[in-house]
Amino acid sequence: MSARSSTHLVLIPSYNPGPGVLDTVRAARAQWGPVWVVVDGSTDGSAEQLQALAAGDDDLRVIVLPENCGKGAAVLEGITQAAALGYTHALTMDSDGQHPADLIPAFMAASQAAPERMVLGKPVFGPEAPALRVNGRKVSNGWANLETLWMGIGDSLYGFRVYPIAPLIRIMRGNRFMRRFDFDPEAVVRLCWAGVRPINLDAPVRYLTAAEGGVSHFKYLRDNTLLTWMHTRLFLGFLLRLPLLLLRYLKA
Ligand SMILES: Nc1nc2c(ncn2[C@@H]2O[C@H](COP(=O)(O)OP(=O)(O)O)[C@@H](O)[C@H]2O)c(=O)[nH]1
Numbered sequence: 176m177s178a179r180s181s182t183h184l185v186l187i188p189s190y191n192p193g194p195g196v197l198d199t200v201r202a203a204r205a206q207w208g209p210v211w212v213v214v215d216g217s218t219d220g221s222a223e224q225l226q227a228l229a230a231g232d233d234d235l236r237v238i239v240l241p242e243n244c245g246k247g248a249a250v251l252e253g254i255t256q257a258a259a260l261g262y263t264h265a266l267t268m269d270s271d272g273q274h275p276a277d278l279i280p281a282f283m284a285a286s287q288a289a290p291e292r293m294v295l296g297k298p299v300f301g302p303e304a305p306a307l308r309v310n311g312r313k314v315s316n317g318w319a320n321l322e323t324l325w326m327g328i329g330d331s332l333y334g335f336r337v338y339p340i341a342p343l344i345r346i347m348r349g350n351r352f353m354r355r356f357d358f359d360p361e362a363v364v365r366l367c368w369a370g371v372r373p374i375n376l377d378a379p380v381r382y383l384t385a386a387e388g389g390v391s392h393f394k395y396l397r398d399n400t401l402l403t404w405m406h407t408r409l410f411l412g413f414l415l416r417l418p419l420l421l422l423r424y425l426k427a
């Protein structure tokens with residue numbers, strides 16, 4: 176029996192996720208209800224498969240967007256609909272089986288104990304993790320920590336996290352970025368600026384080979400360019416907020 180909540184839901188943005196998606200969603204449902212999947216213009220038949228799964232399950236909801244809008248845009252659609260139904264927090268997780276569904280209850284419990292904070296997964300990599308991904312994120316983490324004056328971001332990129340919905344909606348409506356793979360790091364930096372402090376919890380991340388059903392839409396040149404532009408604007412935002420951040424830093 177999975178736990179059920181009227182405040183905290185699991186939100187899974189999904190775009191052409193590969194064969195593991197149904198198992199991923201079932202694993203999340205085994206731990207929690209409600210679980211919502213936002214199918215973001217997928218063209219692989221996963222929308223129909225997920226809708227069939229949801230037909231027999233009141234706690235599984237599938238939102239289908241007609242065109243691909245990006246991970247951040249899909250999360251924004253999900254949390255906007257969730258807020259309208261009274262949900263206050265969303266645990267985001269990937270649709271491709273890389274994230275540990277068995278940790279959903281622990282992450283939700285941490286959020287329920289400190290609802291004003293965000294709960295961030297800190298990735299624990301296995302030996303199969305590509306060195307480029309493991310080392311590449313150190314750059315993003317270094318920038319994110321500088322941009323927030325070390326407010327405690329354990330990892331800027333890992334998408335397994337619990338967000339307080341209201342401040343995240345406010346931030347995303349106030350800015351036209353954060354709609355694609357710039358969502359996870361920009362969300363965490365801007366939430367820190369808004370005073371939402373992180374709690375970091377270890378969470379294993381799995382890298383599946385193509386033979387095991389692993390699929391990635393992260394394109395090194397396109398997405399590292401996107402992330403470089405993102406850190407450029409965040410750094411400028413940091414300079415503007417520096418007096419305020421310094422004041423907070425000295426008080427802490
Ligand atoms: N909604 C939506 N989700 C996306 C998109 N691209 C990636 N995702 C989701 O974001 C998560 C991470 O993407 P993935 O391609 O696995 O990137 P990686 O794990 O960093 O290699 C997965 O759950 C994807 O389904 C997108 O364009 N729209």
Ligand SMILES: [Mg+2]
Pocket residue numbers: 269271273390391
């Ligand atoms: Mg992935």
